[in-house]
Amino acid sequence: MMLSAPPSLGLxxxxxxxxxxxxxxKPSPRRLIVSSSLMWRRVLRERSRTPDRLRWxxxxxxxxxxxxxxxxxxxxxxxxxxxxxxxxxxxxLDNSATLTTLTTDGRTRWETAQERARxxxxxxxxxxxYLVADTQRTIASPRFEEPDAALATLGRLRVVPGGEPVxxxxxxxxxxxxxxxxxxxxxxxxxxxxxxxxLSVFQVADNVGITAFEVRAVPGDARRHQGFVEVxxxxxxxxxxxxxxxxxxxxxxxxxxDIPGGAVASQxxxxxxxxxxxxxxxxxxxxxxxxxxxxxxxxxxASRPIxxxxxxxxxxxxxxxxxxxxxxxxxxxxxxRVSARSGIDVWVFDRYAPAQPPGVPALxxxxxxxxxxxxxxxxxxxxxxxxxxxGHPVTDGLSLRDVLAxxxxxxxxxxxxxxxATDASRRPLIVASASGPRWVEVAFSxxxxxxxxxxxxxxxxxxxxDWITGEPLALKFGSALVxxxxxxxxxxxxxxRRVATREVLGATLVDVEQPGLYTAIAGDRRVxxxxxxxxxxxxxxxxxxxxxQPAAPGLQARPRGVKPWLTxxxxxxxxxVLEWWAYNRRLTV
Numbered sequence: 001m002m003l004s005a006p007p008s009l010g011l012x013x014x015x016x017x018x019x020x021x022x023x024x025x026k027p028s029p030r031r032l033i034v035s036s037s038l039m040w041r042r043v044l045r046e047r048s049r050t051p052d053r054l055r056w057x058x059x060x061x062x063x064x065x066x067x068x069x070x071x072x073x074x075x076x077x078x079x080x081x082x083x084x085x086x087x088x089x090x091x092x093l094d095n096s097a098t099l100t101t102l103t104t105d106g107r108t109r110w111e112t113a114q115e116r117a118r119x120x121x122x123x124x125x126x127x128x129x130y131l132v133a134d135t136q137r138t139i140a141s142p143r144f145e146e147p148d149a150a151l152a153t154l155g156r157l158r159v160v161p162g163g164e165p166v167x168x169x170x171x172x173x174x175x176x177x178x179x180x181x182x183x184x185x186x187x188x189x190x191x192x193x194x195x196x197x198x199l200s201v202f203q204v205a206d207n208v209g210i211t212a213f214e215v216r217a218v219p220g221d222a223r224r225h226q227g228f229v230e231v232x233x234x235x236x237x238x239x240x241x242x243x244x245x246x247x248x249x250x251x252x253x254x255x256x257x258d259i260p261g262g263a264v265a266s267q268x269x270x271x272x273x274x275x276x277x278x279x280x281x282x283x284x285x286x287x288x289x290x291x292x293x294x295x296x297x298x299x300x301x302a303s304r305p306i307x308x309x310x311x312x313x314x315x316x317x318x319x320x321x322x323x324x325x326x327x328x329x330x331x332x333x334x335x336x337r338v339s340a341r342s343g344i345d346v347w348v349f350d351r352y353a354p355a356q357p358p359g360v361p362a363l364x365x366x367x368x369x370x371x372x373x374x375x376x377x378x379x380x381x382x383x384x385x386x387x388x389x390x391g392h393p394v395t396d397g398l399s400l401r402d403v404l405a406x407x408x409x410x411x412x413x414x415x416x417x418x419x420x421a422t423d424a425s426r427r428p429l430i431v432a433s434a435s436g437p438r439w440v441e442v443a444f445s446x447x448x449x450x451x452x453x454x455x456x457x458x459x460x461x462x463x464x465x466d467w468i469t470g471e472p473l474a475l476k477f478g479s480a481l482v483x484x485x486x487x488x489x490x491x492x493x494x495x496x497r498r499v500a501t502r503e504v505l506g507a508t509l510v511d512v513e514q515p516g517l518y519t520a521i522a523g524d525r526r527v528x529x530x531x532x533x534x535x536x537x538x539x540x541x542x543x544x545x546x547x548x549q550p551a552a553p554g555l556q557a558r559p560r561g562v563k564p565w566l567t568x569x570x571x572x573x574x575x576x577v578l579e580w581w582a583y584n585r586r587l588t589v
Contacts, residue, residue, distance in 0.1 A: 015071040016064055062579045069571050087124055087179060088144060090131045090170035091117055092192070093154075094184035095138070097161045097479075097533065101185070101541045102289040103203045110159050112201040113183045117154050120181050120199075121147050131178075132157070135165035135190050142168065161292060161513060161533065162480025165190045186546030189537075200546040206235040206285075208259070209293025209539035213281045213532065215271060215300055217326075225300055227269040229281050233259035234540045242284045243267060247300060249275030276302040278494060278517045290541050292479065293533040297517040299474045306469050307343060309333045312350035317452045318365075322348065325462055346469050351445050361438045361468030363461075366409060366445040373441060374417055374431060377410040380443070385429055388421040393467040394432060394440060395420055398456045405429070405444035405451075438468040474517070474528035478535060482510040486522040491529070493518055 099110040121130055130150035133142040134157055145153065165188045171178055182192045185202040192198060212230035233239045238260045246252035250273045259265045271279060282295045307329050308322055322330050333341050338354050346361045353367035367373060385403040388395050400421055411428045413419050420440075421430035432440045446452045451460075475484070484491075489508040491499040494517055502509050508520070510529075518529040533539070 011071055012068055015067050018067075020060070020064070058582065059579075062575060062582070066575045066579065069575065087128045088131070088177065089120060089124060089128060090133065090178050090180040091120055091150070091154075092133045092135065092168060092170060092180065092182045092196075093117055093157060094165065094182070094188060094190060095134045095136050095157060095159045096165045096188040096190075097159065097292060097538050098185055098187040098290070098541045099159050099201075100290065100292060101203075101205050101207070103205065109185045109201045109203070113185075113199075114154060114157070116183050116199045116201060117181075118151060120183075121150050121154070131170055133168040133170055135167060135184075135188065136160035136163050137166065137168065142170070160480055162478030167192050184546070185541075186544035187537075187541060198546070202544045202546045204236060204542055204547070205289035206237075206239070206287050207290040207293075207539060207541045208233050208235065208239050208241050208283055208285050208288055209290065209533065210281055210283055210296040211264070211293070211534055211536045211539055213296035213298050213534060215279060215298045224270065224272040227271040227279060227281070227298070229267045229269070229296075231257065231259065231265045231267070231283055232536055232539045233261055233263055233265075234542055235261050236542065237261045239285050241265075244282045244284075245269050245271065245279060246282070247271065247274035247279040248277050249273065271300055274300055276300050290539070292515070293535075293539045295515050296532040296534055297515060297530050299517060299528045299530065301470050305329050306465060307331065307345045308348060308465070309338075309341060309344035309346070310348045310350070311335050311338060311352045312348075313352075318348070318350060318446055321452070321458055321461055324458065325465060328465065346465060357437070357439075359437065362440075363464050363468065364439065364441045366407075366443060366448070367441065374414050375412045376443075377412060380408045380410050380423070380427060382406055383408050383423045383427075383429065383444075385421050386424045387426075388430070389419075392418070392420055392432070394430075394460070394463050396463060398460055398463070400454075400456075403449060403451050403454060405449040407448045408444040411441070411443050432467075440464050440468060474530040476534075477512070477529065477531050479512050479515055479531050479533055482512050482529060482531065484508045484510065484520050484527070484529065486520055486527065489520045489522040489527075491518050491520050 093113055095110070099108065099113060101109050103109060103112065117132075124130070124147065126147060129144040129146060131142050131144045132150050132153040133139055138157065138160060139153070167182070167190050170180055171193075180192070180196040181199060182196050183199045183201060184190065186198075186200060187202070209232055210229060211232045212228065214228045215225055216228065218224040218226055227245055229243060229245065231241060231243060233241070238258065241257045241259055243255045243257055244252045253269050253271075255267060257265050257267070277300060279298045279300050280295060281298070284294070288294060305327055308325075309331050310319060310322060311333055312318060319330065319332070322328060331344070333344075335352050338347070338358070339356070344360055346363070347358050349362060349364045349367055351366050351368070353364055353370040353373060355370060357372040364373070369376070383405050385400040388398070388400050390396075408423075408429060411431055413428045413431050416435045417431045417433045419428045419431050422428055429443045430440065431443075432438070442451075444451075451457055454460075483504075484507060486508050487503065487506060489501065491501050491508070491510050493499055499510055499512070499518060508522075510518070510520075512518070512531045515532045518531065520527045520529055537543075
């Protein structure tokens with residue numbers, strides 16, 4: 001244990017005071033019965049008190065010296081610490097993902113960074129104070145601490161695989177002189193402010209990683225899917241890489257790639273033979289110093305035919321457009337047989353709506369009033385689409401700017417509906433619901449609008465059918481803190497094990513430390529979550545602003561002198577021997 005100067009001085013003063021108080025205590029006089037007092041009176045007259053007083057002082061000094069030597073040894077003093085002012089050091093560690101890269105000594109850059117940070121702490125004296133912070137802001141409120149507390153804080157820091165690194169504000173607002181030290185490998189885009197010392201832990205390393213993995217339907221044939229994989233060789237030299245794509249239902253697909261240093265290789269796979277479910281892409285090479293980007297996940301949706309039931313008063317254009325959609329089997333159904341009809345995956349209602357909600361998803365064009373649909377306030381008259389949600393799967397890749405309608409329903413969107421398109425007065429023209437079987441309602445009919453004449457009309461139908469019948473696309477995140485737009489969600493990994501979550505306002509937070517495909521379940525909603533590194537800026541572990549610069553030399557502890565605790569204990573032992581000898585020679589009391 002090492003105490004700073006004020007506590008050490010306080011302890012020594014308390015020990016000295018205790019010894020003095022003990023010596024000031026007078027024992028109770030002993031009562032003895034003697035036959036005569038004449039002899040004792042003569043002894044008292046001839047005896048001098050001065051030697052007794054001297055012996056008492058010698059005893060007090062020896063006892064105080066022994067007690068102070070032992071107490072001082074227990075404080076772990078440094079000979080030059082008492083009275084020497086300490087320094088204030090702000091110690092910032094870069095804990096970005098690339099710090100897990102292995103170095104030639106078998107350790108990671110992060111382990112080296114922590115060692116350098118401990119050297120900074122040990123290079124100061126016991127009166128110095130340290131503020132430990134990190135670029136991923138896992139320490140929410142850093143503060144100045146004594147050396148032992150700062151070392152404990154350093155031991156609790158961990159690398160955060162994702163997130164945007166930021167250099168924290170560590171300079172005192174009151175103008176107090178602060179020495180700031182930044183320990184980093186220089187890969188993350190974090191530039192410290194002027195006046196900050198930088199300690200480099202960068203070392204060139206071999207790395208090959210997956211920077212992109214997508215699964216998409218083949219244009220014109222939605223029953224087939226392709227997997228797109230991008231691999232970056234961030235090593236200084238060329239690498240031979242084995243690329244594997246694996247899933248359920250068949251063996252993995254393997255390709256061998258020869259990739260020059262710093263180059264990117266792109267590969268496309270036909271993944272239609274795999275069963276619907278998770279797909280994993282992985283790379284392997286002879287030596288790889290950064291493992292987090294060696295695997296990536298995606299999700300293969302179902303590719304079975306979709307049975308579409310169309311209820312219409314006779315719209316040949318709508319019928320023809322639905323028949324041309326890939327993966328659809330169209331059936332014309334009379335309105336009177338809707339409730340009795342089975343074997344339908346999705347309904348398309350043209351100016352019709354059943355009294356009860358169908359048990360499968362539906363697309364409706366200007367439906368009449370039904371209790372399960374949003375209410376309307378009559379007719380809007382002539383109108384046009386002026387705004388639409390560009391990020392929704394229904395309107396993805398569409399331009400609805402030129403869509404005009406002679407007549408449209410004045411829909412009142414409810415709490416469970418999402419408005420996808422509006423007119424100039426922000427009145428809903430296309431709404432959707434994901435509660436229960438999904439449905440999409442268009443406020444106008446095709447006969448009253450030019451929507452069927454738009455080049456994007458087949459895309460609109462395809463988007464609607466894909467969204468209301470299929471699973472939503474997997475949400476993509478980097479491996480870090482995942483924020484899901486769901487409340488009360490339960491998150492499972494690929495093995496069905498529950499992942500720890502915590503609730504915030506309107507969302508669920510998940511701490512994900514490694515790539516994987518996760519499933520979030522909230523009520524009747526099921527969302528796939530693909531967590532991958534897939535970031536060229538992370539895979540490029542050698543793209544460092546400190547590349548080519550030698551690592552800073554190891555820090556030397558500032559001169560402290562020898563810690564004298566062993567010497568003090570030896571001195572206490574010698575004083576005990578001296579006190580024993582003096583007592584037996586009647587030199588002390």
